[in-house]
Amino acid sequence: MRKFCAALATSLLLTGPVTAECGGGFADFVGDLKAEAQARGFASSVTTAFFDGVVQDQAVLRADRRQGVFQLPFTQFARRLISANRIEAGRANAVRWDSVFDRVEQDYGVSRHVLLAFWAFETDYGSYQGDFNTRDALVTLAHDCRRPELFRPQIFAAMELFAQGDFDPQRTTGAWAGEIGMVQMLPEDILDNGVDGDGDGQVTLKTSVPDALMSGGKMLQSLGWRAGEPWLQEVRLPEGFDMSLTGLPTVKPVTEWQALGVQGRSTPLQSGYSGSLILPEGHGGPTFFAYPNFNVFFEWNQSFTYVLTAAYFATRLGGAPIFDAGSPQPALSGEQMMLLQRKLQDRGFDVGEIDGILGSGTRAAVRAVQKELGLPVDAWPTKALLDRL
Structure with missing residues (x-):
C-alpha cells in the first residue's frame, strides 16, 4: 500500500472552480464531486456512470480505524508476517517468474527480492487482494475528514482509468484503502506507472503477474530507487557504542561506521555507500544498517x-540469516504508549496523533528526552522512561 504524505498529495490536486470538501452530508459531497469532475473536463456520461450507485461504506471506516497491528514491536510484527510458507512461496515464485524479474531488474533496477516482499505482504502473492468496492472505498475515505488530501485525488484518477476502459466502478475491488491488484497500487499510481507486462494491450494488475510486477518495479524506480544498490543489512555494534549516533537522521559513509567498530553480522558492509543505523527495539534488540534505498x-x-x-x-x-532478536527491554502496551505520547506532548513535543504507535515523531521525542535524562539515546521507550516522566 502506498501512502502519500499530505504535502505531496495536495500538490497533485488539480485546481478548478469547484472544490469538494470533506464531511457534511454524503449525498451533497457526491454532488460536489460530480460538479468537480465536470470542471476537470470529464464527460457527463462518464461522470454519471462512474458515480451511479456509489455508497458510503461503513466497513471501510471501521477498517481505517482498526490498525492495532502496527502497535506491535518489530520482532513480533516480523514473526507474524514472515513464515516458512511465505519464504518458500517467495522462492518458488522467484523461479516461476524468473524471466519477468529479469526484465524488472534490467528496466528498473529493482531487486526481485524487494518486489517479492511487497507481493507477499500486500496480497500473499496475489491470493487475497481485498473485496472492498474500490470506488466506494475512495469516496468514503475522501468524505471522511481524516485524510481527504490523500484520497480525493484518487477518485479522479479512478475516473480517468474508467474513461480509458481500465476500471469498472461497479465491479473493481481491492483493499479497504482503495489499492488495486497484486502489489496494491492506488489509481493515481496505476495511471503514472502501469505497465503492460504481458503484451496484451491492457494493464491488469489483479490477474496478470507480469503487469503487476513490472508496474511495481516502475513505481519504485519513480520513487527514487537506485538501481542495483543494497537497502538493508544486519550489523553488530561494539561495546560502549554511542547510541546517540543511531537513527535515520544520522547518515555517515560506511567507512566512518567501520572506523567506529560497526560490522556486518553475516557479510561485510558494502563500501561506497552512506547510511544509518536502526535499532527498532533499542540497544538490546536487533540492529540494522539502512542504505539509501x-x-x-x-x-x-x-x-x-x-x-x-x-x-x-x-x-x-x-x-540473509534470521536476525538476532537480542534481549530488548519489553515494549510498552498500547495504553502505556498513548500515555507516553500525551506526556511527551505536554512537554512540547509534536508526536502526531495519540495512537499508541511508535512513529517517527514519537521516536524523535523519546530520543530528546532520553538525552535530557541521561539514558541511552536509542529511541526505544521503556517502562522506566515512562516512570521517569
Whole structure:
C-alpha cells in the first residue's frame, strides 16, 4: 500500500472552480464531486456512470480505524508476517517468474527480492487482494475528514482509468484503502506507472503477474530507487557504542561506521555507500544498517515497522540469516504508549496523533528526552522512561 504524505498529495490536486470538501452530508459531497469532475473536463456520461450507485461504506471506516497491528514491536510484527510458507512461496515464485524479474531488474533496477516482499505482504502473492468496492472505498475515505488530501485525488484518477476502459466502478475491488491488484497500487499510481507486462494491450494488475510486477518495479524506480544498490543489512555494534549516533537522521559513509567498530553480522558492509543505523527495539534488540534505498520503502508505506519488516524480509529472500532478536527491554502496551505520547506532548513535543504507535515523531521525542535524562539515546521507550516522566 502506498501512502502519500499530505504535502505531496495536495500538490497533485488539480485546481478548478469547484472544490469538494470533506464531511457534511454524503449525498451533497457526491454532488460536489460530480460538479468537480465536470470542471476537470470529464464527460457527463462518464461522470454519471462512474458515480451511479456509489455508497458510503461503513466497513471501510471501521477498517481505517482498526490498525492495532502496527502497535506491535518489530520482532513480533516480523514473526507474524514472515513464515516458512511465505519464504518458500517467495522462492518458488522467484523461479516461476524468473524471466519477468529479469526484465524488472534490467528496466528498473529493482531487486526481485524487494518486489517479492511487497507481493507477499500486500496480497500473499496475489491470493487475497481485498473485496472492498474500490470506488466506494475512495469516496468514503475522501468524505471522511481524516485524510481527504490523500484520497480525493484518487477518485479522479479512478475516473480517468474508467474513461480509458481500465476500471469498472461497479465491479473493481481491492483493499479497504482503495489499492488495486497484486502489489496494491492506488489509481493515481496505476495511471503514472502501469505497465503492460504481458503484451496484451491492457494493464491488469489483479490477474496478470507480469503487469503487476513490472508496474511495481516502475513505481519504485519513480520513487527514487537506485538501481542495483543494497537497502538493508544486519550489523553488530561494539561495546560502549554511542547510541546517540543511531537513527535515520544520522547518515555517515560506511567507512566512518567501520572506523567506529560497526560490522556486518553475516557479510561485510558494502563500501561506497552512506547510511544509518536502526535499532527498532533499542540497544538490546536487533540492529540494522539502512542504505539509501531503504528510504524508498517509506514512499510505499509510512509505517516504520512495516517498512523495516518488508526490507528485512527482502534480505531473507535473498539468503540473509534470521536476525538476532537480542534481549530488548519489553515494549510498552498500547495504553502505556498513548500515555507516553500525551506526556511527551505536554512537554512540547509534536508526536502526531495519540495512537499508541511508535512513529517517527514519537521516536524523535523519546530520543530528546532520553538525552535530557541521561539514558541511552536509542529511541526505544521503556517502562522506566515512562516512570521517569
